[in-house]
Amino acid sequence: MSEEKKIPYKIYLEEKEMPDRWYNVRADMKNKPAPLLNPGTLQPLTIDEMKGIFCEELCRQELDDTTPYFEIPEKIRKFYKMYRPSPLVRAYCLEEKLQTPAKIYYKFEGNNTSGSHKLNSAIAQAYYAKDQGLKGVTTETGAGQWGTALSMACAYLELDCQVYMVKCSYEQKPFRREVMRTYGANVTPSPSNTTEVGRKILEEFPGTTGSLGCAISEAVEAAVSQEGYRYVLGSVLSQVLLHQSVIGLETKTAMDKYGIKPDIIIGCAGGGSNLGGLISPFMGEKLRGEADYRFIAVEPASCPSLTRGKYVYDFCDTGKVCPLAKMYTLGSGFMPAPNHAGGLRYHGMSSVLSQLYDDGYMEAVSVEQTAVFKAAEEFARVEGILPAPESSHAIKVAIDEAMKCKETGEEKTILFGLTGTGYFDMVAYERYNNGEMSDYIPTDEDLAKGLAGVPKFPGNEI
Ligand SMILES: *Cc1c(COP(=O)(O)O)cnc(C)c1O
Secondary structure, X not given: OHHHHOOOOEEOOOHHHOOOEEEOHHHHOOOOXXXXXXXXXXXEOOHHXXXXXXXXXXXXXXXXXXXXXXXXXXXXXHHHHHHOOOOEEEOHHHHHXXXXXXXXXXXXOOOOOOOEOOHHHHHHHHHHHHHOOOOEXXXXXXXXXXXXXXXXXXXXXXXXXXXXXXXXHHHHOHHHHHHHHHOOOEEEEEOOOOOHHHHHHHHHOOOOOOOHHHHHHHHHHHHHOOOXXXXXXXXXXXXXXXXXXXXXHHHHHHHHHOOOOOOEEEEEOOOOHHHHHHHHHHHHHHHOOOOOOEEEEEEEOOOOHHHHOEEEEEEOOOOOOOOEEEEEEOOOOOOOOOOOOOOOOOOOOOHHHHHHHHOOOOEEEEEOHHHHHHHHHHHHHHHOOOEOHHHHHHHHHHHHHHHHHHHHOOOOEEEEEEOEEOHHHHHHHHHHHOOOOOOOOOOHHHHHHHHOOXXXXXXXXX
16 A cells, blocks of 8 residues: 555656657558548548548648657647646545555546636647648537637637537537626537538428537538638547547656556547547557557447447538548447437547457447446545546446456556546436436437438448
């Protein structure tokens, strides 16, 4: 015990220990993620085709499977210094509560106004848009963290920011909406009648409370139909995982300082950006044969893309305006149950993580909503942080793994990503506290409906 107490509750890095480069895990993958395809020609998307939608430098990052490190521009490093390094916390109190011999660590990304890790990529994407001389960016937001993060980044760089917010969140989370507006963003509930694709979706699904896939379609349409605008995306894309590698790089440096080696690394997976970022440097070591770790992606049982989806090319959005990505997917038409709280509602998964999962480098589990909130409550009561429901998926599995250690007596080191705080999720907490929360698990028939919408072409059979 005394040996162990040398490790502080919080491990902070000095400014000079912060990473000055992002790490691109694709460089160390033998099987590269499949390229994005042009849905018209079914040929790999070229930089010229992408340039109309995304900023140029971000296109280059998206298509680069070989460069292991990208320098973080000075201006982004300065912004990072306002709210990073984020603490790596030893969960001594949780360990004690659980009476587990496991050593539990979490990397806490909720110490900024957006309340999540999303700011790490928002500032990068806004920076490259500004650098290219654009007027503004458009995007979608689900639970609201990404929209908030992007609003903050755009305010800092004086860029216009237009956010399409999934309607059920827009209504459930008026405070998130107002935070975005305070940072100067223009927020529209999606699906809306301000875009052609929004009007089409409303016609097909009257009364729908929206989905990330719908909101993406609207934001892309808004970007390509306005001069000087590009679209930015808060997750899923390989460029986002690249920016989020700052999480893993800081964690690795902090752990190395104290000679800590995690046995298990756990993260929640919506589109895969925080998990991809957290595991990147560790996965790099595993891919190069230098070390071994267990990686676990945790997803909601109500939106189980890795555990029950198919690994095929699919549209990234409901409106089918985006390129095709090969990923574990439930079909772009999959609409998660409205009773599901907050984020992690995306039908697909990062193509980097999909490939790593398919190659057996990573495991995935799905967990039910009420069990997730129970874990959130347990964590909040001993560790002091009120976690986001998304993050609580990782907490749930970290606790499960720690309890297994209690049975076996193994002193495993468990690391998980605590992606954010849940202050804007109190409606969901209220439902949990009132005993009104239910678990919804889609049936095979429900899933078949979504999967029926996967594009069919030779080599892309389900
Ligand atoms: C967006 C978000 C997630 C899920 O997104 P990923 O891209 O899978 O990381 C998880 N936690 C929080 C707090 C989020 O805001």
